[in-house]
Amino acid sequence: MKIIIAGAGAMGSRFGLMLHQAHNDVILIDGWQDHLDHINRDGLIADFNGQEIVAKIPAYHQDHANEIDFDADLIIVFTKAMQLDHMMASIQNMIGDQTKILCLLNGLGHEDTLEKYVSKDHILLGNTMWTAGLTGPGKAKLFGDGYLELQSLSTTGKAAADKVIDVLNGAKLNAKYSEHILSSIYRKACVNGTMNGLCTILDSNMADLGATAPIDDIVNSIVNEFAAVAKHEGVELDLDQVLAQIKSCYDRETIGLHYPSMYQDLITNQRLTEIDYINGAIARKGQKYGVATPYCSFLTQLIHCKEELLGAK
Structure with a gap:
């Protein structure tokens, strides 16, 4: 699956790394230039439960996202809440008719922003209990286990949500569908x-x-x-x-x-x-x-x- 990680901080780095390891076509988009430079030069370096892993994942600044030729099947949003609108506007050119948006932001009410860019049946709201940290630009500390739940905003979106869940579980992200997200x-x-x-x-x-x-x-x-x-x-x-x-x-x-x-x-x-x-x-x-x-x-x-x-x- 072609996946954009929109917001490549600590949690975005975790999901990007694990989905990349599962052989998905992943790109990272963020606004922290130093972080992106380190990833593009040295790879994303992760302390993954005590083991060092280096992943070569393309990383782009969100202000130049309109130059990227990448038709996303799935966009996983990990921006800070106050950055969501700007990020979605930046990557709008990579959102196709079938692109699904999985929102895993902290806090409440983000679906109102997402509906400015995609229809309700393309939005998946989720909740994750994975943890992650950054020890510096391009360096992640990933430890422990976790899981996530997600639900389609539309009653017709369950089948598409199940496909996303299969991809996430292929990356050992322990996803399941919820009727009460x-x-x-x-x-x-x-x-x-x-x-x-x-x-x-x-x-x-x-x-x-x-x-x-x-x-x-x-x-x-x-x-x-x-x-x-x-x-x-x-x-x-x-x-x-x-x-x-x-x-x-x-x-x-x-x-x-x-x-x-x-x-x-x-x-x-x-x-x-x-x-x-x-x-x-x-x-x-x-x-x-x-x-x-x-x-x-x-x-x-x-x-x-x-x-x-x-x-x-």
Whole structure:
């Protein structure tokens, strides 16, 4: 399958590498020129569960994507939420009548942007629990196991979704179809809405955060705000299940030593974060539905203060 990874950061690098290893025709598109230069010169270098792997995958800057002759069967979107519109506009020439878009972004509401570029029956919304990190331009650290769920936005898109799932599973990405992807997205948003912002503000990995005395009260308060908003959108979250999933992030033997993507963006690379599409989205939805969201609102403000202090761009 001809696949574009639109957003070749940590997670995009993981999916691109694994799909490339499964003999798909993969290209990477991103806006970080230094990262792209390293990949094109030296290959994508990955610490893959302790083994060094070098993959020669073509990598292009999104601002020059209109020069690329590549008719994509599948586009997997891994941009930051605030970059999605620009990316889709940049790669529009590679979107054909049969191209499917799989959106695996953190946060909520991205289908509204995607429908500006493709019809609903070409959009797959997904949720992934894989992890990944970048140790420098062109260098990825990929560890642990994961999975993803996806659902077609259209009732007629199930067959096409199954073909995408077959390709993903051929790359050992552990994909399955879901009839309730919004519930999965909200559960993932709860993980991101706790681990990302808190680890970033407190300069901590997930295991050390989980070892602090006040963390249970803080996490419970944030998750309750997510659940209250989700209920207004027809999603009933199983709070015990969500909290158990969050607590699994603290395990030092699995992913507990990981620094979440927001930490990597802001603390490591001084980049703007997706907080407005995670906790900020819950705060905005809370205002719409008359739901109090003091923890999400405060955490969003704290992250924006940190962005200004670090001069994030």
